[in-house]
Amino acid sequence: MNVILNDRPASASYRAVFLSDVHLGTRDCRADLLAEFLRNVTCQRLYLVGDIIDGWKLKRSWFWNAHHDDVVNLILRMGRTGTEIFYIPGNHDEIFRRLLPHRLEVAGIRLCGQVEHVTASGKRFLVLHGDEFDSVVRYAPFLAMLGDRAYTVALVVNRWFNQVRRRLGLPYRSLSQWLKRQVKGALMAIDRFETAVADEARRRGVDGVICGHIHHAVIKDLDGILYMNDGDWVESCSALVEHHDGSMELLDMTDVRRRTGAPSRLASFLFPAGA
Template sequence: MKLHYRSIWISDTHLGTKGCKAEYLRDFLDNSESDYLYLVGDIIDCWKFRSGFYWPALHNDIVQRIIKKAKAGTRVVYIPGNHDEMFRKHAGMHFNGIDIQLNAVHKTQDGRRFLVLHGDEFDSIVCHNKSLAYIGGEAYEVLLYINRWFNAIRARLGYKYWSLSAYLKHKVKNIVAFMDNYQHILSLEAQKRKVDGIICGHIHHADISDMEFGKTYANCGDWVESCTALVENAAGQLSIVHWLEDSQRLLDAAPEPQTATGGYAQAA
């Protein structure tokens, strides 16, 4: 039985890179369905194409599954990020059943309004120094490469997956300070836009937490390390799915699907 959610948000899949955990993403898409599916940026990593084209059949499978969901009735909204910013010039277009927008406002079943965007707009490095951001992206790719080998050794020894970059994010004070400041800026934007919260991606760290002014911050994470998605159930509650850890438990406990109403709003 498939998992049914009212809404699903995924971001930072980075299709087109060797770091993308496409096999797990395909498994998640095959075992879940929703009324609304938001692709919250960095879905295709166009930056990586500068250093060579990499597009295995598995990555094409992901695109085809998303198109199939759109044609089957799922409302699919694609909000490009900084790694796939070339698609931003197509905002407002409808392609293969997929709406391309710069951002959107989603209304949950319980009546809350969330501004949905990638989040790079509020990252000072990306906004003001794209060369540095690109170098950082390349360094992150190297870190992922090292992490793959490290975890291959751990797996042979019977240990679970461990994220080196996630460990560093929580240990390096400057990165922790950046994340805190990132949420602060987003809380100001939520207050300005008169919404109840913000749903974003970009920083590869899934989280649901309270921000200033009583706003809610929700980040859907990524599919190069954590393999996480943000989901909304039929009652409008938000939660994070950690597919690597939770998939079997969730599928075993999957209830019969329910039909929900309301939801998607116009672009913000």
């Protein structure tokens, strides 16, 4: 697969936007940044790639503020103004999976188990949340819940860490993401997940896969399959976008310039014509 770097500046108008792992209903959801992002973009298609609402957390305790309302209202407004919206439930909002495989559309939002996205350049991508390729979630739900509790503790520490950084005039940095990068087991688990998802895309005969679930935003070529993870809105605060020419870009909203609403660019790839 011929993939070249595209160093064009970010645009506010996209052919498609992919978001996942927002975890509305939790204190660590950066709904404020996501609402800012949504106010500053337009797109033909919006893909909500799972764990948009955190049903696991809401079962234990209720947390919802004005920023969470803003996110929901902005998504609904996009649907009313012509954006096609696809909701692919994840493991934290698995309650919506009970409505599948029936075709369901509410307020312009289509509920799907998986979808195939075709870019402007004709590339085909399988779009799914990805938890079905996570052996812990799939085969040991109890262990997954224990892991979720430990992750919650890490996010609480992360919240205090960034409060101190704000008081010192320093930008947001994800301590929990840094900790994951230092743990060999976590890196190995990420590699196994990426390989499994890419293998499924290869089996389906598509050009690549777009997913979420592991909160690790990245674009990479895995033996001819383009693996793209759009990250999350708890740690990396990132979104995957397709430009109108079919190029794919990963945007980082943690260092968003609040006066302009312009995100920084994590990675950008262009498929040349005929590639």
